[in-house]
Amino acid sequence: MSLQTVNPATGELVREFPSIDIPEILRILENVEADAAAWREVAFEDRTKCMRKAAEVLLANKEAYAKTITLEMGKPISEALAEVEKCAKVCEYYAENAANFLQDQPLEGSGQKAFATFQPIGCVLAIMPWNFPFWQVFRAAAPALMAGNAMVLKHASNVPQCALTIEAIFQQAGFPMNLFRTLMVGNDGAAVAIAHPTVSAVTLTGSTAAGEKVAAMAGSQIKKTVLELGGADAYIVLEDADLDLAVEKIVAGRMLNAGQSCIAAKRAIVLSEVRQAFEAKVVAAMEKISAGDPTSADTKLGPMARVDLRDELHQQVSDSLKAGAELLTGGVVPDKPGAWYPPTVITGAPEGSPGYGEELFGPVLSIIEAKDEDDAVRIANSSEYGLGGGVFTQNHERGIALARTKLHTGTVFINDFVKSDPRLPFGGVKRSGYGRELSDYGIKEFVNIKTVLLA
Structure with missing residues (x-):
């Protein structure tokens, strides 16, 4: 299969991208695993420098990025610009607050010295939709990367240029080359990634039907999911x-x-x-x-x-x-x-x-x-x-x-x-999903909340 950019205003096929095969998926995931192992040891100060740089890259190129959004999914250019600017804000927010959100938390009641520490879990697979093709990705990626995790993106098939652009933004910002990677795949490729041992958890924004399938696949691998699904607000x-x-x-x-x-x-x-x-x-x-x-x-x-x-x-x-x-x-x-x-x-x-x-x-x-x-x-x-x-x-x-x-x-x-x-936790109940994104609640979804006690 191929991933296509089709201009929704005209119906014109603009560009086509071939889907990568399973050996290429496996190669990318192996490279991600290596960079993830190194990144978890990087100090918050250095993570913050990269995340602030990502915000700078977004703002410096916002007109070009907005044009890509508009071309691929039809959003008016003024809204597309606002979306890119919002992505810069979420990068700045977690650059500013992640270390405080994830500082060790003293625990009382044991009679001994104990604390909870928040440690990265590895690599998060992000399965993201087309409607906010930059924002949905950055609101998941900024906290995940600041927490010390890696991320692999399986984006919607009608926004392939947005997907590749986001990967390039993180690389330009100085993150390790394979810490954030885009998989140019369809649903079958996503299933391969979910089953791979490099992937520790999955975050999905999309339809309730998609959430059901992804939760079942991840559950069979005992991997955590955060699901933001449909709504009839x-x-x-x-x-x-x-x-x-x-x-x-x-x-x-x-x-x-x-x-x-x-x-x-x-x-x-x-x-x-x-x-x-x-x-x-x-x-x-x-x-x-x-x-x-x-x-x-x-x-x-x-x-x-x-x-x-x-x-x-x-x-x-x-x-x-x-x-x-x-x-x-x-x-x-x-x-x-x-x-x-x-x-x-x-x-x-x-x-x-x-x-x-x-x-x-x-x-x-x-x-x-x-x-x-x-x-x-x-x-x-x-x-x-x-x-x-x-x-x-x-x-x-x-x-x-x-x-x-x-x-x-x-x-x-x-x-x-x-x-x-x-700054506000975001997520749903019932068939709108579970888990929370954003604020301090969101960054703690994909960490190991580890108890340490000194006898």
């Missing part, structure tokens, strides 16, 4: 919400990256008293968003990443309408090349239909009416997913109470849309 709009603020934030959270985000605002669950007013405002806001050339700095909405993904999304919309939902705007596939889809709003999707609880991975917002606060929580929690969500209310104590105990998700933002931040 619900944003509850209470009757006391500032509707203008709710619409502004929900539309922004829905349309970022053409809606192709696991933490996008996918379902707006609105109390009956304000549903009609909310719908009118949302439709007006969505209809102001027009698609355009993703390489233009003024463009806010580009194409989706692939035509097959666009077609799957459109089928979900069609199935929801057949089940009884109402189309308020959008929902028509443009008659032109590329993976284009308009800003779309549906309302009243009945339980069991795609618009009620499935992940809508594109620029489609589903509005669901709730009778009261308890009904809104019931609808939000009815999904099999539990990644993120939001609450809009002018009563902060009410919002905090809902967020803390009622909503079954890994993250809840009040009066804003969910976004990842290096």
Whole structure:
């Protein structure tokens, strides 16, 4: 098989890369193992120098990197630039904080001197998606490398140039040549890597179906996994919400990256008293968003990443309408090349239909009416997913109470849309996965928490 760069704005095949064979995979993993053994002995001070240099390389070349992102998956160039800048921030964050996060921790209660120490576990295999082709990798790689681990990347097959570029960035930053390597392989190659003794753990961001398969393969090898999977994030709009603020934030959270985000605002669950007013405002806001050339700095909405993904999304919309939902705007596939889809709003999707609880991975917002606060929580929690969500209310104590105990998700933002931040732990529950990335929680996922006691 080959890995292909296909311009999602035009459907044009830009470049093709051959997949490497099993002997080459094994050779790369052997080289990674050698550099990983040396890197674990490198002091934090020297790791920090390399990570800071990675941030500098990212910022110095951000325009070129952003163009590669836009070419391969269609993200508007302004969003692609912001993604590269965010990658530099996560590198700087762990360069600044890793040594403190992983310092020995004294333990009490034994009656003797004891402490916990946090040691690298070896090599982490990162299986990463196309929707944030730089950020998803760097948010996993920065803590893993600063913790003293190596990393091998199996990236999505439609962003091969991003994958190779990221490998080059770490090499330019002065990391050992084989400490971070890209495997130009498909799913079969990933299975070979998971089974290889060099790989100690796996981190995956992707679909729930992919997570099931990877977790099963890693589990059979007794290797730890961190999984960040799908989401059908619900944003509850209470009757006391500032509707203008709710619409502004929900539309922004829905349309970022053409809606192709696991933490996008996918379902707006609105109390009956304000549903009609909310719908009118949302439709007006969505209809102001027009698609355009993703390489233009003024463009806010580009194409989706692939035509097959666009077609799957459109089928979900069609199935929801057949089940009884109402189309308020959008929902028509443009008659032109590329993976284009308009800003779309549906309302009243009945339980069991795609618009009620499935992940809508594109620029489609589903509005669901709730009778009261308890009904809104019931609808939000009815999904099999539990990644993120939001609450809009002018009563902060009410919002905090809902967020803390009622909503079954890994993250809840009040009066804003969910976004990842290096300082905040990120991850889900239920079929959205397990484990955490970012903050001090993320760097401790792939270390050996070792107890040392002196008698």
